Amino acid sequence: MSEAVKPKENKNQPLNENPEETVLNHEPEQEISSDDNNESENIPEEDAVAEAIVPEKEEIDYNAVIDDLNDKILRTAAEMQNAKRRAEQDIQKARDYSIEAFARDMLGVMDNLHRTTESISQEDAAKDEKLKLIIDGIDITKKEMENVFERNKIKCINPVGEKFDHNFHQAMSQIEDAEKDSGTIVNVMQTGYVIKDRLIRPALVVTVK
Known part of the structure; x- marks a missing residue:
């Protein structure tokens, strides 16, 4: 009988010390981390928060804006006109009453002129020519002061x-x-x-x- 042919040993082939274990040549599957899962789960929540924070764009009523601006312009113009009128009134009052203190001081002078002419009778003035001239001078002065008062609205x-x-x-x-x-x-x-x-x-x- 012929002898069975033994296979040649491959000296370059490494020996498998544990023949029961098989080595898998394909790469292991990548594990998905919990962080990635959380991140993907949080995306919709973040979008919802962003939508809640950012309000929807409202439509602008330009007619209302224009009316409001016109109203403010009219109010400002009216306030300026009133301020101008008050300033003019203050200036006029200052002119009208600027001599008030002086006029009050002159009232005493006018009182003395009246008292002097009232204290001397017409008969006494007729008897004394010099006295008559003095009375006439006082009357002229009094009349001039009355004219000054009238011109200054006193x-x-x-x-x-x-x-x-x-x-x-x-x-x-x-x-x-x-x-x-x-x-x-x-x-x-x-x-x-x-x-x-x-x-x-x-x-x-x-x-x-």
Whole structure:
């Protein structure tokens, strides 16, 4: 009989010491990390948060914007006009009442001129030529001062026969008079003065009870 042919040993082939184990040549499958899973799961949540934070773009009503701007322009123009008017009024008041303090000081001078002419009778002036000249000079001075007062809108208050008005009069005493109504002014002890509508001195008066 012929002998069985033995296979040749491949000296270059490594020996498998553990023939029961088989070596797999394909690469192992890649494991998916939990971080990647979490990241993919969080993407929809982040999108939802972004949508909640960023509001939807609203449609602009340009007509309403224009109306609002026009209203603001009109209001600003009105405020500027009012400010201009107030400034003009302040300037006019400053002009009208700038001499108030000076006028108040001159009232005493006017009072003395009136007292002087009232204290000298016409008969005494007629008897003495020099005295008459003095009285005439005082009358001229008094008349000139009255003209100056009038040019500066300073008016005398001499309210005999009028009703008492606490805005312009100061009651000094009262008398009984059945023929006149209560509150009627029967005598003026001292004339009052105003600059336009502003009182600078009240008239001192006597009224009926």
